[in-house]
Amino acid sequence: MRWLHKLSMQLRMLFFRGKEDARLNDELRFHLEQQIAENIAAGMSAEDARHAALRLFGNPTALRDQTRETWNWNWLEQLWRDIRYGARTLARTPGFSIIAIVVMALGIGANVALMTVVRSVLLKPLPFKDTDRLVRLYEADSHGAFQDNVVAGGTFAAWKTQARSFDDMAITQRIDYNLSGAGGQLPELADAYTASWNLLPLLGVQPAVGRNFMSSDDRPNAAAVVMLSWGLWKRRYGGDRGIVGKSILLDARPYTVIGILPAWFTYPDAKVQLWTALYHEKPPWLMQLYVAHNFDVVARLKPGVSIQQATAELSAIQAQIRRQFPDGPVNDAANIRPMLEAEVLSVKTGLYVVFAATGCLLLIACLNVANLLVARSAARRRETAIRSALGGSRARLIRERLIESLILSFAGGAIGLFFASLILHWLVSARDDIPRADAIHIDGVVLLFTLGIMLACGFFAGLIPAMSSNDRQILKTLHESSRSFSGGRGSTRLRQLLLALEVGLTVMLLIGAGLLLKSYRQLRSVDLGCATSHVLTMDINLPKVEYDTAAKRVSFFEQLQERVRQLPGVLGAGLSTVLPGKGRMRDDVFTIPEHPPLPRGQVLDASTRFVDPGYFQAMQIPLLQGRLLRPDERYARALSVVVSESLAREYFPGENPIGKHIVPELGEGNPSYAIVGVVGDTLEDLSMPAFQTIYYPLYVGTERSAMLAVRTANDPTAIAIPVQKVIAGLDRNLPVANVLTMDQIIGQSTVNESFDTKLLLAFAVLSLVLAAVGLFGVLSYIVAQRTTEIGVRIALGAQRKQVLKLMLLDGLRPAIAGLVIGVAASVGASRLLESLLFGTHPFDPIVFIAVCGILLVIAALACAMPAWKASRVDPMQALRTE
């Protein structure tokens, strides 16, 4: 009962505070009136009676305050009052407040944005049921040469029948389809996934409309069926439910739409438009091979089975497969990663590095604000001392300081949150290649994090100056501040320490950014081995049904390159199944009949490309030996190949490769190809060394997809429309995709690096500015404090040059200390960057020296102005100011 009473009391005190206040006044007044009445009755005059009553009663205002203190919620009232005071004090120095708030906003905004990205992309579970049991399976090498190889169809079949650690296991592959329109819609090349029927049930995904795949759909002889993504359904079919059960054309073959996936399902990313059944799409012989590594495997662990146990079991199965097939590229181990980790592997390190950089930026921002507050509290020492002398408690003064800095950090945080939403908006549109980019949102947890940051920053920036203001020596302070000698050494030293830390962090950021920048430049300056400027490329995909013979395919490709070559402004045109810079895409093992057989288990491997005869000339890939492919080498007569320099060096050391033969294991037949020429190396990936490559004749007629490269005299993008018209002239229904210049392809393949570099560089520059502002502020403050002293020195005959030197050294000392701290810390931190660096040593001396140089120059510039001002002090003026 008593707690109920207490609660009602508390509520009354909270919500009827004004009324209770009035009542208290009334109560006290009643008491006084009674006393006065009694005194008058005792014969005093009205005036005397009043005074006597007050004497007996005490100070009514103080008593009212004491009484109010017994009420609950009094702390709330005091807090509110302190906030009002704090806001008013800050408003009186708007320059300081705005700088501090902006600094905080930048620091907090960057952190909230990165926290949102890290949380949404790296930490938040995938939106599937029991995600902690979802894993990705890879083939691996027991010697640890590689861990994350894609899986062969036969391997998957063996795992699925033999492994006991999994509830279910599904196989999938990215693919694209030529989606052509029924009602005059434009054809388009649609990103798609083909997966075994059980993938969606395994993930726990139910279609929004229609039905899931069934095992009966997932067979070579089943009727062709397709599921549409929500996005494609809305965009292309206007969200019409009637589409379910109808046919659409994929690669010119009819597929029946069986279902629409829900809007939230954007796995693996939002670009995927279609899903088909894998065992219907892929030939059965391919799904039995152990050597053709093509597929991703997703599985669900049985409850209670750990990843280690499952890996052990899977590796044992895989080792058994290897014993069965000791020849060819068959792996002997397996690797398992949690599904989320597997999805974000490519961006993880970069994101964490950028996140660490924002952390540094925030620390710098806090140090800067703390620094400003120390200066401010030094300027207010006199006020503080007077208040202490009048009985203001230390706790009370510290609380006011803290509240001031909390106001700054909360205002900064609110603006920072706004910054963060802008940054995120930009980020999501600029980096749609980040896995799960569509899941990036500011949510409740991030808001809590923001609140935490704001509190932490407020306390951090507020406590340092608050603790440093020593009001024990009130008298000394009053003395000092009444005659401006160079006092306050303590707070100057504190500011210098803060500055040194700030400079140290800045140096770390600068070195990190410098290393990434150098690595990025290295990457971009890598020679791809072929023409890259003024080259336009596009992907062409001939539909299986209409181009069912080698003759049709070859005649299309031949006409295409002939006509494109005749366009004005075109210097060359060539076709290849894979262009440089587009990645590996396909490699096959082969044997060299002229060489003795290899020991069991060893294979020769090379990248496989099919090119038309004019390709090398068009892409300016130099012929080093022998001859190029000839146009008359086609179909059964196409038995010549050209190899890359690295292949000749690797597999024909010290002998002439020309005239030797290559027998690729392409599946059936295995014809023997004669090497007729050697060409220069091209890179598949900018960050990788050249890989040995075999160029087969495109005119053998087996390939349906190719990339067209057109080298032009002028702006390559201007040729895009004429080329597309040529293609439409050959086949009106043929879509082209990825119309990109070679420079854009290079840009795409380095987007991660360029992004990390730019972001880190931006943070580093920002922190450099903050550090410079800090240095400038501290030295200006020291100069202002020591004006009298400097005046005396000059009056006594000190040279202006000496004064300049003295002051410069004063300012540079913390900068140099910070530099040393920063360089030492960077030696540790750059190790963490190592995996992101390309062709750059983590202790790259040029970067370290350049950063030190830049920092010293900036520090000297920041100090020069106040130091120069100090040397210009007029002694008379300085002495008279006091």
Next chain:
Amino acid sequence: MGKPSDLVQGTLDLLILKTLSLEAKHGWAIAKRIQQVSGDVLQVQQGSLYPALHRLEQQGWIKARWAESETGRQAKFYSLTAAGRKQLEAETANWNRLSEAINIVVQEA
């Protein structure tokens, strides 16, 4: 009349509770009553009565109600709650123990 003794720390609560155990009173009357009963020995510093009253009210030991005073003016009357009565017993017992103990020490010495 000699200088009134300062109240022993913490005994004000006991005095207030005891005074209110008979009937509801307003602040001024409580001060007067304590003074009278103690024969002017105990003089409550009138102001300090109010923080104590409000504290007891927040604790739920006494409750307040506005009513007309003898002079016809509205005044705040305090009275004991059930919890306050228990508290009074506890504090009285406590006080008796304490004062007896002090008595023994003072007489022995």
